[in-house]
Amino acid sequence: MKFFHLSDMHIGKQLHRYSLKEDQEAILWEITDYAWKIHPDAIVIAGDIYDKSTPSAEAVTIFDRFLTGLAEITPKIPILIISGNHDSAERLQYASEILKKNHIYMAGSVPETEGERIRKVILKDEEGEVDFYLLPFMKPSYVRNVFRDNPPESYSEAVKRIIERENIDYDTRRNVLVSHQFYVGDGGEAPKTCDSEVCSVGGIDQVDTAGVAGFDYVALGHLHGAQKVGSEKIRYCGTPLKYSVSECGHHKTLTVVTLKSKKDVLQIEELPLHPIRDVRKKTGTLEEILAGAREEEREDYVSITLTDEIDPYKPREQLERVYSHVLEIRVDNQRTRKKLEETEEEPEVKDPFSAFEDFYREMQGKDMSEEEKKVMEQIFDEVKGE
Structure with a gap:
């Protein structure tokens, strides 16, 4: 079973004041092109389709074109989608039964009553069946009515208990979980995060991977950097584009998972993605930055830190003649550092x-x-x- 693992497309997002419409359309087309060439058995999208719970008409159109492009591939490729914390479960799940007829499976909400179960999609390959469990973003309060007598108190407990209700056969069947949460490894080892992500103070939203260790693969969404969490089979695929300056060092890829028999080793392949514009950091004096501007960087999104000890003349105007997409201009010199040292106080942390x-x-x-x-x-x- 070979499938694409995607997440956190954040369609409709802006990078500082710049619209990413053109960039997102281009990267989604590249993913569609990979789907035409490779023809995977499935495409998994692990949440945060949109950047806002009420996406703009433009954002909805971009996603609609992406799904339409994938749906034109024959034979049909099943597409499995869950909602993330940025999505509206109700909006995303709209017309899900109609989409199911076109092999597009949406899961917007987690079980909310005792009679409901996690949405399961069964796909087949030459090795037999694979059970995909679609678990959208959830808080303990979302499943309170499922466990009326003893509701879960933590995110980790809520995820563990909602999965345990499924009576999953981990011994003989191949199982894949699609989930959008902040997972941590054994001993509370936290994965790497970026400025564009929001994690709760004190780690109240952390989910222990022990509760999902039985799955043959766990396709995660939520974090923007591609990485494993304790095990090769529990992975964040990361965003297809760089959505903050803190991600400038990332190498964005398309994660391709090959799941063979229960006895075989899982295979992970990362295919390169090629954005229209990169995100870069530049540090130096104004003269150094202007002189060092390479032709291939001039259209990129650039964060600039000036180290001039004497304020240069109209730095933004000079920089924007060279770089078309200046995100921010910071100043870091002896004068500013000294000023920070004089005013710096240890902040009082309160609940x-x-x-x-x-x-x-x-x-x-x-x-x-x-x-x-x-x-x-x-x-x-x-x-x-x-």
Whole structure:
């Protein structure tokens, strides 16, 4: 069973003030071209299709064209899609039964009642059947009604228990989980993250990989850097494009997974992706950066750090004559470093509820009443999934 593992396309996203429409269309077309040439047995998309839960009409059109392009390939390639934390489960799951007839399987929501189960798609190859379990992004509160008597208190427990209900045959059948969460390895070893990702303070959203270790492959979405989590078979494929300056060192690829028999070793291949524009960092004096500008970089997205000790004349205007997509201009010299050292203080880290208490006091000129505190405590517990 050979399949593409994609995630975190974030269609509709902007990089600073620049639209990525052209860049996203080009990279999705390259993925479609790979699908025509390789013709995988399936294409798995592990969440965060869109960058916002209410995507623009333009973003929806881009994704529609991508699916249409894939659907034109014959024989038909099954496409398996789950929602991520940036997606709207209801919007993404719209017309799912119609799409199923065209071999496009959508899972927008996790089970929410005792009678519901994780959506399972069974595909076949020469070795037999493979069970794909589609588990969208979830919080403990999403499955509270599934476990009425003893609801899960943590993300890790919620994922583990919702999977355990499926009575999966790990011994004789090949199983693939598609999931969109923040997974950590044995001993709480966290994967590498980027500035473009948001992870909860204190790690309340962490999910232990022990709960998914029985699967033959776990196709993850959520983190933007391609990487394994403790095991080769538990992987983030990363984004197809660079979505922040912190990702400038990434090499974006298309992950191709080959799952043979239960006895054979899993095969992972990473095919290169070629964006229209790269994301780069440049550091130096204004004169050095201007003189060092290579022709092939001039259309790229560029973050610039100037080290001039004396402020240069109209640096942005000069830089924009050379680079067409300047993301930001920072200054790092002895003067700015000294100023930071003089003003730097150790920040006081407070829990969210205490921080809100301080905010309320500053805005209202008084403390919260006991009744107001109870209301806010309920809200914070709901956010944390408790």
